[in-house]
Amino acid sequence: MATSYGPLLSEVVVLLVGEKKSGKSSVGNIILGRRAFNQNTSRSSKKSSKNLGIQVAVVDTPGWSSNFPTPDVSKEFLRGLTLCHQVPPVILLVLPIPNPFGEEEWRAMEAQLQLFQTPIWHQAMVLFTRGDHLGGLNIQEYIRRQGLIVQWLLERCRNRYYVVNNQPGAQETELLLKILMIMGITKHPNSLQCSSHTQLRRDVSARIQGGRPIQQEKIEMTEMHDGRPGPRKQMSSRRQYAPAGFVVSSAGLKRPLSLVLLGRRKSGKSSAGNMILDREEFATDLKTTRCSAGHGQVSRWSVTVVDTPGWSMYSLADPKQVKEEMSLSPSLCPAKSKVTFLLVLPVDSFGEKDRKAVEKYLSLLGEEVWRSTVVLFTYGDVLRGQTVEEHILEKGEPLQWVLNRCNNQYHVFDSYKEDRTQVNELLELVEQL
Structure with missing residues (x-):
């Protein structure tokens, strides 16, 4: 019965x-x-x-x-x-x-x-x-x-x-x-x-x-x-095709890259995701309220980009919803892909209040998140001849604290540059982490 x-x-x-x-x-x-x-x-x-x-x-x-x-x-x-x-x-x-x-x-x-x-x-x-x-x-x-x-x-x-x-x-x-x-x-x-x-x-x-x-x-x-139950076995194949997000090289199935975009509202996360995938995958004219993922072949990499809602220090975003969506964001990454978090910081003011917000929200993903996080500076055109290193020194301890936690891993995106060099350089940095 x-x-x-x-x-x-x-x-x-x-x-x-x-x-x-x-x-x-x-x-x-x-x-x-x-x-x-x-x-x-x-x-x-x-x-x-x-x-x-x-x-x-x-x-x-x-x-x-x-x-x-x-x-x-x-x-x-x-x-x-x-x-x-x-x-x-x-x-x-x-x-x-x-x-x-x-x-x-x-x-x-x-x-x-x-x-x-x-x-x-x-x-x-x-x-x-x-x-x-x-x-x-x-x-x-x-x-x-x-x-x-x-x-x-x-x-x-x-x-x-x-x-x-x-x-x-x-x-x-x-x-x-x-x-x-x-x-x-x-x-x-x-x-x-x-x-x-x-x-x-x-x-x-x-x-x-x-x-x-x-x-x-x-x-x-x-x-x-x-x-009749039977245990699941390890699976392998020599078929030379792969799903979206994977590539097959002479060495076999190449591990894909997954990039999870994190940052405050209006930091340029969605635009950065579109630059990486080289298409309008994420809406830039609407407020991001839910996680979403886009997949693409970028140069010699198979890439998944996950966009997340941005937090706000001025009550313009629901902190509970932002926390929930951030915590769920890794589930959109393909299994066995190399997951890297991109902390998107626009090239503008960055003080102690910003630092505390970064620490608060990234801690939701565990202490190990810092080891796999790259700071991605957006609106690089605002530098106007100033190097990013000079910008980091100018902003002082709050920004330097964040970079130290991320093992000084950072990159700059300039939306006015039309070549793909800056995207390829970012993916090379991610691959080497």
Whole structure:
């Protein structure tokens, strides 16, 4: 008899995302234990059922083609988000086993996921459908053969995955248990809490106030196809293609760079991010209130840039929101990338009040953050012939204290320079840290 987790959860919400004919609707039927969704989904819909004593709601969304999602699909996807009433606790990225998942498929998925406008990887799990097509392969060997893009996607999802045969049966219980594991609640069935995205932000805020460092929870998933668990194996591949943010060199997969922009409001963070990526990735005419990430190939580097809300010393920004977003910003960086924080300081006045603000906000990321931080001076044209070293001496102890904490690692951006030399020099500095 299945364990009952009682009426302690008001509702578990699961969002299904995937391309056309990936088996999303069948997955929804498996989770709900009944035929709730029909095939060929053209409109988002929400269906509910009770499983293990828990009320479960599944939101099915239209799939996109191998090309980028059409406006109609994106519109329905956004409507599906409203059916969740909040960012859903669990997002299932549905991949059919018979179909390859390469660069084109990844870019189509990425275009759809950007509609969330918030990091989703801590809530996501890859769900492989049509497991009967594996034949004699186990899932780990299938993943290895699929190559770097699938492996990279799994790493972003903390290597959480599951395989279904698109047939109802005992796997509905196993799949729901996996979903509960992602929510982090199965270890304490007597005190379950609905871990929505809103609750996650409250938890982050509570940890900040309690002075404890934020650590991402690691949930180890095992392959449960045919009901037989097996440990996740180390994956490798010689396929010579890579997802956005990675490059393949003669030495193999080159480690990407991730740059997290930190600083006060109006410091030029968004503009600096656009300069690095050489495109208008971040809006410079709007106030940044949420973290966002952009990816690109910059010279010989694969780069992810994460823009964050700026703090204010004059009550023009919500300090609680800024702290929460800053603490979540590393989660937007690709797994295994080299993460460097760019402390963006405009070339203007910098006093003790500025120093205290920098110390206060960077401390949210732990004491080790200083070792991987580079000071990026923006509005370098204001120097007008003065060297940056002369500027540092002129501003005195507050600025020098910050630079000492960052091991005197700094660089200058002049937005009026059109050549890419200053960007390449910054990336060389980051690579050598």
